[in-house]
Amino acid sequence: MKRNVLIIGAGGVAQVVAHKCAQNNAVLGDIHIASRTLAKCHAIIDSVHAKGSMQTKGVLQAHALDALDVEATKFLIRATHSQIVINVGSPFVNMSVLQACIDTGAAYMDTAIHEDPLKVCETPPWYANYEWKRREACKAAGVTAILGIGFDPGVVNAYARYAIDHHFDQVDSIDIIDINAGSHGRYFATNFDPETNFREFTSTVWSWENNAWKANQMFEHRKDWDMPVTGVSTTYLTGHDELHSMSQHLGVPNIRFWMGFGEHYINVFNVLKNLGLLSEQPVRTARGQEVVPLEVVKAVLPDPASLAPAYTGKTCIGDLVKGTKDGQPAEVLIYNVCDHEASYHEVGSQAISYTAGVPPVAAALLIAEGVWDVGGMVNVEELDPAPLIAQMNRMGLVTRIRHAAGDNVLDPVCPVAASLGDDRQGELKYG
Amino acid sequence: MKRNVLIIGAGGVAQVVAHKCAQNNAVLGDIHIASRTLAKCHAIIDSVHAKGSMQTKGVLQAHALDALDVEATKFLIRATHSQIVINVGSPFVNMSVLQACIDTGAAYMDTAIHEDPLKVCETPPWYANYEWKRREACKAAGVTAILGIGFDPGVVNAYARYAIDHHFDQVDSIDIIDINAGSHGRYFATNFDPETNFREFTSTVWSWENNAWKANQMFEHRKDWDMPVTGVSTTYLTGHDELHSMSQHLGVPNIRFWMGFGEHYINVFNVLKNLGLLSEQPVRTARGQEVVPLEVVKAVLPDPASLAPAYTGKTCIGDLVKGTKDGQPAEVLIYNVCDHEASYHEVGSQAISYTAGVPPVAAALLIAEGVWDVGGMVNVEELDPAPLIAQMNRMGLVTRIRHAAGDNVLDPVCPVAASLGDDRQGELKYG
Numbered sequence: 046m047k048r049n050v051l052i053i054g055a056g057g058v059a060q061v062v063a064h065k066c067a068q069n070n071a072v073l074g075d076i077h078i079a080s081r082t083l084a085k086c087h088a089i090i091d092s093v094h095a096k097g098s099m100q101t102k103g104v105l106q107a108h109a110l111d112a113l114d115v116e117a118t119k120f121l122i123r124a125t126h127s128q129i130v131i132n133v134g135s136p137f138v139n140m141s142v143l144q145a146c147i148d149t150g151a152a153y154m155d156t157a158i159h160e161d162p163l164k165v166c167e168t169p170p171w172y173a174n175y176e177w178k179r180r181e182a183c184k185a186a187g188v189t190a191i192l193g194i195g196f197d198p199g200v201v202n203a204y205a206r207y208a209i210d211h212h213f214d215q216v217d218s219i220d221i222i223d224i225n226a227g228s229h230g231r232y233f234a235t236n237f238d239p240e241t242n243f244r245e246f247t248s249t250v251w252s253w254e255n256n257a258w259k260a261n262q263m264f265e266h267r268k269d270w271d272m273p274v275t276g277v278s279t280t281y282l283t284g285h286d287e288l289h290s291m292s293q294h295l296g297v298p299n300i301r302f303w304m305g306f307g308e309h310y311i312n313v314f315n316v317l318k319n320l321g322l323l324s325e326q327p328v329r330t331a332r333g334q335e336v337v338p339l340e341v342v343k344a345v346l347p348d349p350a351s352l353a354p355a356y357t358g359k360t361c362i363g364d365l366v367k368g369t370k371d372g373q374p375a376e377v378l379i380y381n382v383c384d385h386e387a388s389y390h391e392v393g394s395q396a397i398s399y400t401a402g403v404p405p406v407a408a409a410l411l412i413a414e415g416v417w418d419v420g421g422m423v424n425v426e427e428l429d430p431a432p433l434i435a436q437m438n439r440m441g442l443v444t445r446i447r448h449a450a451g452d453n454v455l456d457p458v459c460p461v462a463a464s465l466g467d468d469r470q471g472e473l474k475y476g
Numbered sequence: 477m478k479r480n481v482l483i484i485g486a487g488g489v490a491q492v493v494a495h496k497c498a499q500n501n502a503v504l505g506d507i508h509i510a511s512r513t514l515a516k517c518h519a520i521i522d523s524v525h526a527k528g529s530m531q532t533k534g535v536l537q538a539h540a541l542d543a544l545d546v547e548a549t550k551f552l553i554r555a556t557h558s559q560i561v562i563n564v565g566s567p568f569v570n571m572s573v574l575q576a577c578i579d580t581g582a583a584y585m586d587t588a589i590h591e592d593p594l595k596v597c598e599t600p601p602w603y604a605n606y607e608w609k610r611r612e613a614c615k616a617a618g619v620t621a622i623l624g625i626g627f628d629p630g631v632v633n634a635y636a637r638y639a640i641d642h643h644f645d646q647v648d649s650i651d652i653i654d655i656n657a658g659s660h661g662r663y664f665a666t667n668f669d670p671e672t673n674f675r676e677f678t679s680t681v682w683s684w685e686n687n688a689w690k691a692n693q694m695f696e697h698r699k700d701w702d703m704p705v706t707g708v709s710t711t712y713l714t715g716h717d718e719l720h721s722m723s724q725h726l727g728v729p730n731i732r733f734w735m736g737f738g739e740h741y742i743n744v745f746n747v748l749k750n751l752g753l754l755s756e757q758p759v760r761t762a763r764g765q766e767v768v769p770l771e772v773v774k775a776v777l778p779d780p781a782s783l784a785p786a787y788t789g790k791t792c793i794g795d796l797v798k799g800t801k802d803g804q805p806a807e808v809l810i811y812n813v814c815d816h817e818a819s820y821h822e823v824g825s826q827a828i829s830y831t832a833g834v835p836p837v838a839a840a841l842l843i844a845e846g847v848w849d850v851g852g853m854v855n856v857e858e859l860d861p862a863p864l865i866a867q868m869n870r871m872g873l874v875t876r877i878r879h880a881a882g883d884n885v886l887d888p889v890c891p892v893a894a895s896l897g898d899d900r901q902g903e904l905k906y907g
Contacts, residue, residue, distance in 0.1 A: 232750045316747040319663045321776040330771040340761040341772045345752040 047152055047413050048074035051127035053112050053142055054134035055080035055089055057237065057350050057394045058156065058195070061402025062131055063089045064392035065440065067098040067105060069406065072413050075104035077125045080134070083109040092393045112138035118145035127151055129412055131405045136160040136241065140175055147179065147186050152412050154405045156195030158286045160244075169251045169258045170289035176422070183422040190422040194408045195401035196381070197223055197302075198287035200437070201364050203430035204379040204444070205291055205300075207457070208366040210430075212377050212448070216368035218299035221287065225305060225397060226275035227358035227385045233313045234347040236397045240339060243323050246314065250284040253292040253300040264311060268303060273447060274382045275361045280305045290424035317342060356385035356395040378447040379455060391441065400442065407436040431457035478583055478844050479505035482558035484543050484573055485565035486511035486520055488668065488781050488825045489587065489626070492833025493562055494520045495823035496871065498529040498536065500837065503844050506535035508556045511565070514540040523824045543569040549576035558582055560843055562836045567591040567672065571606055578610065578617050583843050585836045587626030589717045591675070600682045600689045601720035607853070614853040621853040625839045626832035627812070628654055628733075629718035631868070632795050634861035635810040635875070636722060636731075638888070639797040641861075643808050643879070647799035649730035652718065656736060656828060657706035658789035658816045664744045665778040667828045671770055674754045677745065681715040684723040684731040695742060699734055704878060705813045706792045711736045721855035748773060787816035787826040809878040810886060822872065831873065838867040862888035 050073050052062050059078065066076045078086040086107030093105060106125070112118055112134050122130060122145055132142045132155040139159035146153035159175040168174060176192055183190045193199050201221045209216050225236065235242035250261040266282035280303035291300050306314075317323050322338045329335055363380025381400065388399035411417035416432050425433075434444045434457045444455040481497050481504050483490055490509065497507045509517040517538030524536060537556070543549055543565050553561065553576055563573045563586040570590035577584035590606040599605060607623055614621045624630055632652045640647050656667065666673040681692040697713035711734035722731050737745075748754050753769045760766055794811025812831065819830035842848035847863050856864075865875045865888045877886040 233747075312743065313747050313751070316664075316744050317751075320744070320748075320773070322753070322773070324776075328772065328775040330768075330775045332771060334765075334767065334771070336765065336767050336772050336775070337761075338772055338776055340763060340765070341759065341767050341769055342751070342753070344759040344761045344767070345755075345769055 047128035055085035057398035058133045065406035079108040079110035152189040187420040202425035204364040207430040213368040220365040224278040229352040239343040353395040403442045478559035486516035488829035489564045489833045496837035510539040510541035583620040618851040633856035635795040638861040644799040651796040655709040660783040670774040784826040834873045
């Protein structure tokens with residue numbers, strides 16, 4: 046039974062994590078939020094209190110922390126008696142926070158792969174460049190580390206696992222489809238940090254085709270999908286974190302990630318990219334100032350957090366899985382639909398933050414209850430997906446399945462409520 | 477008889493001015509080039525020698541000068557015995573160079589209206605905000621100052637004057653049409669300094685309609701024209717310098733300026749403008765650096781001078797004049813077509829610089845010969861256009877006229893060759 050959560054980061058996802066931890070603090074215990082900017086932690090705490098999100102009276106505290114500083118992070122974990130760390134800071138701090146967890150025994154979670162700010166990691170699988178090098182250290186220390194437990198990566202990994210286990214004898218392909226059919230009403234904005242956002246699209250697009258890595262360019266491959274709620278949605282083949290673990294763990298020959306883009310987004314992106322304004326390499330102005338163009342683009346774009354109040358519409362993210370069952374071709378789409386306005390009303394963040402922030406708290410509850418406290422480093426597809434899906438269904442992030450028989454809520458065979466007394470850990474695929 | 481020319485500025489237009497002065501140095505005398513960056517003056521001088529442009533052996537010298545410094549400019553005018561100053565520097569230095577000419581008695585010319593770098597001048601007519609305030613000072617000192625003697629403003633003002641004097645009893649409208657049907661082969665570039673270029677399009681578009689100023693937005697009004705050589709050409713109503721003097725001097729109720737833009741240019745411009753990247757107001761990056769977005773855009777765009785070698789295609793710029801003659805509706809188009817490759821071959825600059833750089837040298841020859849040495853401040857439409865047109869015809873910038881009778885070279889009734897002995901000054905409209 047682990048208790049007390051330390052949230053690292055104070056952006057839009059951290060806001061959701063804090064609210065959801067607060068809504069479950071009877072199980073999770075004390076909640077601490079740490080960021081370089083203390084004021085952002087306090088703003089989140091104010092929001093939690095304003096919306097009355099605390100399930101029961103308890104500790105909710107802000108801390109200033111440079112999460113690149115391993116010793117400072119260890120000190121804070123110990124001082125707050127935190128046994129669960131949810132890292133939703135920038136992808137640059139993953140390795141230092143993970144090390145602090147290994148050294149203190151706290152369970153670790155994050156929602157994206159570690160990145161070095163100075164390079165765009167080019168060699169797949171990306172997890173092998175950083176996180177997986179600490180796998181043995183986690184095992185030796187008995188430290189639970191669940192990598193990439195946001196929505197994508199995270200929930201989509203669990204969906205893939207669930208489809209493989211319950212709907213197929215053999216799986217040929219998994220297409221992860223991420224549609225944001227919402228509207229923020231601004232000329233142009235990114236839904237999270239523009240720097241992180243654009244980095245995702247300026248490097249090589251890796252996909253997993255016929256059991257091998259294939260390199261493509263961004264916006265090279267377009268595909269329209271008929272999606273629930275959002276309708277026919279245009280997507281482009283995009284590189285994404287989850288491919289780098291699912292390709293290694295699932296034995297499926299084709300795994301691709303498709304992100305929805307409107308023509309307007311692509312046009313603005315292409316103009317900026319072709320002009321060199323997305324470059325991380327400094328240029329010199331006529332007045333002799335050294336400037337990184339991407340930092341200037343970030344400075345003129347709206348702060349993603351500022352979009353939430355006016356955001357309308359829905360997201361639809363899911364896995365379209367194809368293969369065979371009982372000798373017949375089979376296909377299922379396991380997905381979630383999330384509403385921007387409803388998310389903002391509940392926790393003060395839009396749906397993109399909501400879908401990324403609920404899963405690590407669901408996972409924290411599973412760790413707290415011992416269901417997912419596996420004592421080693423795993424990616425999400427290595428864990429039993431049923432308790433996660435059941436837990437999220439109860440937390441406002443409902444999973445649906447569309448298959449030959451129709452389209453209905455996915456109610457996993459082993460809901461957490463029933464499993465909490467079991468020793469379900471013994472059934473996990475991890476090991 | 478004025479002699480010895482000081483060229484201020486060392487950009488693409490200055491390069492053309494230097495070559496054309498050199499080609500006529502038997503009349504013009506010594507040639508001096510001054511710029512903040514001495515190396516750019518030397519590069520121009522090297523180009524003049526490389527192409528053998530000097531008509532006769534003579535002085536061609538480079539000087540470092542901050543043209544905002546009136547005393548330094550006066551010193552250089554006197555030290556070089558220059559009696560003619562051709563200012564083709566940035567529009568920020570007009571007033572200081574003009575003052576230096578008033579104080580030293582040198583004839584002054586420029587090719588654009590003075591601008592304050594800190595503001596976009598909004599009150600028309602723009603000439604009244606700066607230049608025309610020195611009109612009396614010029615008259616008192618007997619100093620010839622010809623404002624805006626590039627192609628547009630400049631030659632198009634002369635075309636308007638010529639049309640009014642020779643082809644109409646009454647003129648209803650003058651549409652100045654500026655088409656660049658050339659291609660530089662780059663993703664995006666501006667044809668002159670991006671800062672100056674974008675400033676022109678981000679402020680209010682003033683046009684002269686029914687004898688009054690009318691404010692429009694950029695890209696609000698589109699019009700396609702059937703132009704010689706370039707064919708059907710898409711233009712947008714644009715604000716431009718010449719409207720601010722022609723509206724005051726010609727008694728024509730409608731004067732408009734139309735600039736040709738391709739869809740791609742407009743798209744890039746709109747993306748940059750809507751994102752706030754064309755702003756002259758500093759923004760602060762996440763790292764705390766103060767940066768002017770427009771300066772960063774300028775830094776990532778190609779140097780306009782670098783485009784010339786690969787530039788192909790032609791420009792077509794002219795005045796479409798409509799009115800009545802002998803009680804019948806009449807229409808003429810007076811225009812020039814200039815070829816990018818031919819311009820580069822002759823003087824090392826493309827057609828846009830060529831069309832802007834030849835007219836002030838033609839005017840310098842007219843001042844040197846006394847034809848245009850009017851001893852006061854004038855805009856080009858106040859001068860007899862015939863000698864200018866005749867002189868340019870001989871210098872490689874040929875004027876054509878399209879009217880009911882056909883399309884032919886415009887050979888003015890009073891060619892300079894014949895007029896040089898006349899006292900044509902007495903016939904000028906100026907006074």
